[in-house]
Amino acid sequence: MSKNVIGDFLTAAIIASGKSQAQIAEEVGYSAHNNISMLKSGKMLFPPEKIPAFAKALNLDEGILFRVVMQARYPDIFGIYTRNSDVLSADEAQVLNAYRQFRGGEIADSTVAIMKADEFIKSGISQG
Numbered sequence: 001m002s003k004n005v006i007g008d009f010l011t012a013a014i015i016a017s018g019k020s021q022a023q024i025a026e027e028v029g030y031s032a033h034n035n036i037s038m039l040k041s042g043k044m045l046f047p048p049e050k051i052p053a054f055a056k057a058l059n060l061d062e063g064i065l066f067r068v069v070m071q072a073r074y075p076d077i078f079g080i081y082t083r084n085s086d087v088l089s090a091d092e093a094q095v096l097n098a099y100r101q102f103r104g105g106e107i108a109d110s111t112v113a114i115m116k117a118d119e120f121i122k123s124g125i126s127q128g
Contacts, residue, residue, distance in 0.1 A: 021036040
């Protein structure tokens with residue numbers, strides 16, 4: 001028996017959104033809210049072209065929803081995509097995460113945060 005990954009993900013995202021299926025259906029461009037029920041149950045295939053609209057309506061990261069849908073519906077195509085897309089190396093990911101932390105949320109003044117992030121980058125370049 002196949003697990004309904006997209007349906008389970010949609011169900012959780014809808015609950016987390018606090019919105020009704022009717023609200024989401026309207027925001028996504030469906031005329032009937034039963035389309036949402038059909039997507040959740042797997043009776044209707046999730047249309048990839050609706051990823052941006054669903055991401056916006058459910059306040060989801062578009063990239064995460066893209067990965068869920070593509071892995072579930074088109075695993076072979078998604079495999080080609082992941083093998084050939086630009087992927088960060090472990091070192092690049094570490095630098096990016098550090099940059100985000102330095103630029104990030106604990107600094108209320110965004111100008112100061114950007115300056116600190118730039119200092120971080122410069123110090124890494126001079127040490128390299």
